[in-house]
Amino acid sequence: MRNAPAGLPRLIPPGGPLSLAEHLARYGPVPFRDAAGTDGRGLIAEVERAGLTGRGGAAFPAGRKMRAVAETGRRAGPLHSPVGTVVVANGTESEPASGKDQMLLARAPHLVLDGIAVAAEAVGATRGYLSLHAGNDELARQLAAAVAERDREGLNRVPIQVLAAAGGYVASQETALVSHLNGGPPKPTFVPPRPFQKGAHGRPTLVQNVETLAHIALIARFGSGWFSEMGAGAGSALVTAGGAVRRPGVYEIALDMPVGDLLRQAGGPSEPPQAVLAGGYFGGWLPYEQALGVPVSDPALRAAGATLGPGVLVLLPESACGLAETARVAAYLASQSAGQCGPCHNGLPALARALGQLAFGPPDARALGWAEQLLGLVARRGACHLPDGTAAFVASSLRTFGPELRLHGASGPCPRVRRRPVLPAPWHDGSGR
Numbered sequence: 085m086r087n088a089p090a091g092l093p094r095l096i097p098p099g100g101p102l103s104l105a106e107h108l109a110r111y112g113p114v115p116f117r118d119a120a121g122t123d124g125r126g127l128i129a130e131v132e133r134a135g136l137t138g139r140g141g142a143a144f145p146a147g148r149k150m151r152a153v154a155e156t157g158r159r160a161g162p163l164h165s166p167v168g169t170v171v172v173a174n175g176t177e178s179e180p181a182s183g184k185d186q187m188l189l190a191r192a193p194h195l196v197l198d199g200i201a202v203a204a205e206a207v208g209a210t211r212g213y214l215s216l217h218a219g220n221d222e223l224a225r226q227l228a229a230a231v232a233e234r235d236r237e238g239l240n241r242v243p244i245q246v247l248a249a250a251g252g253y254v255a256s257q258e259t260a261l262v263s264h265l266n267g268g269p270p271k272p273t274f275v276p277p278r279p280f281q282k283g284a285h286g287r288p289t290l291v292q293n294v295e296t297l298a299h300i301a302l303i304a305r306f307g308s309g310w311f312s313e314m315g316a317g318a319g320s321a322l323v324t325a326g327g328a329v330r331r332p333g334v335y336e337i338a339l340d341m342p343v344g345d346l347l348r349q350a351g352g353p354s355e356p357p358q359a360v361l362a363g364g365y366f367g368g369w370l371p372y373e374q375a376l377g378v379p380v381s382d383p384a385l386r387a388a389g390a391t392l393g394p395g396v397l398v399l400l401p402e403s404a405c406g407l408a409e410t411a412r413v414a415a416y417l418a419s420q421s422a423g424q425c426g427p428c429h430n431g432l433p434a435l436a437r438a439l440g441q442l443a444f445g446p447p448d449a450r451a452l453g454w455a456e457q458l459l460g461l462v463a464r465r466g467a468c469h470l471p472d473g474t475a476a477f478v479a480s481s482l483r484t485f486g487p488e489l490r491l492h493g494a495s496g497p498c499p500r501v502r503r504r505p506v507l508p509a510p511w512h513d514g515s516g517r
Contacts, residue, residue: 094320096188114198115305127304129147135308135319138292139394149290150203153290157209169209170210170265172279172284173200173212173292174292176249178253178255183324184322197239197244200297201241212240214245217255254270260273271422295322316381320336321395322395324395326397327507330350330352339381340381342378346380353399357399358401359400360390361398361507362388365477367396375388406484407481407501408503414474447492462475
């Protein structure tokens with residue numbers, strides 16, 4: 085084992101993108117090892133010891149997911165199918181406020197491809213996929229070329245196909261990816277069965293975010309102890325900092341860094357701050373002063389009323405109306421429904437209309453009560469997490485933007501609703517109605 089790089093950056097070295105030769109010179113050869121890890125020394129056991137959690141938003145233990153796929157695959161056997169266990173690298177990144185996965189794939193593609201290769205060996209896979217959001221044609225061509233180069237060098241071990249997943253916000257959900265691979269629409273499906281039980285091609289399938297797989301590639305090389313040296317034992321993470329900061333972008337941080345330190349790393353506020361959105365559109369709003377001391381980690385942010393999610397922090401300035409920002413995003417999320425169940429098809433549009441009334445409409449004493457009632461009607465009732473995430477996001481805005489609620493309720497929209505939106509809401513006209 086070669087010497088591990090000390091400190092940061094770990095995932096995105098300066099001067100990227102790295103060629104394959106430069107990548108191997110920096111990190112060393114791909115460390116293939118025993119697949120099953122039944123003796124406690126294999127990769128799955130090492131990932132479990134590291135405590136790595138998924139970086140796509142759910143924060144599920146990566147080693148536990150790998151072990152479930154490996155064990156299910158061994159029990160399932162061939163099932164008269166030429167396809168064994170499958171690995172899917174999820175780089176779809178449907179979260180509009182996030183840019184980390186695209187940057188990782190553009191700057192360090194071979195680290196992600198290493199992760200696919202070693203994870204495939206660990207779970208006994210015979211096929212791999214790297215999924216991107218449709219429209220990233222140039223990145224898709226670059227990744228396909230990287231896969232072909234690695235094939236010539238014998239580094240992939242399993243065939244890897246780069247594919248584009250069309251669709252909106254829910255297209256990156258793991259059952260939506262599996263549906264797309266099976267020839268269906270990129271929409272979430274009801275569970276069980278879960279992908280680790282019956283996924284792509286009907287086979288046990290490991291779906292991991294591309295950042296998670298990059299971490300797995302480094303744990304395979306340098307071990308769980310090295311990974312846990314940072315972030316109070318939780319390692320490092322990529323976080324997209326946006327909104328009213330002087331240097332918006334993707335930052336690699338130790339996971340115990342306070343929110344305030346990350347915002348200072350991003351140049352600090354570019355105008356007087358009001359609140360922080362942590363976790364993206366399935367996350368939550370926190371008042372600015374309260375957020376500053378909260379560690380950037382999923383447990384700490386959940387305790388504060390938000391999440392880490394896919395690694396997103398957006399600073400909202402005082403010049404913006406938090407209710408208007410929330411209403412626009414709620415309308416966008418309602419438009420992303422797969423239309424498969426009542427909470428999405430009926431509940432989310434009704435919730436978006438109530439938020440639009442609170443933010444942009446004339447005073448209406450009933451709108452707040454109706455919005456609060458709808459929150460209870462949509463959460464935990466859908467086929468996927470779209471109703472849950474939307475409800476949590478909206479509930480956090482009602483907690484955080486109390487002064488705006490009172491002002492809008494008494495006098496109608498505040499002048500700040502006319503400000504250009506801070507949060508991106510694709511395919512939405514910005515009217516909030």
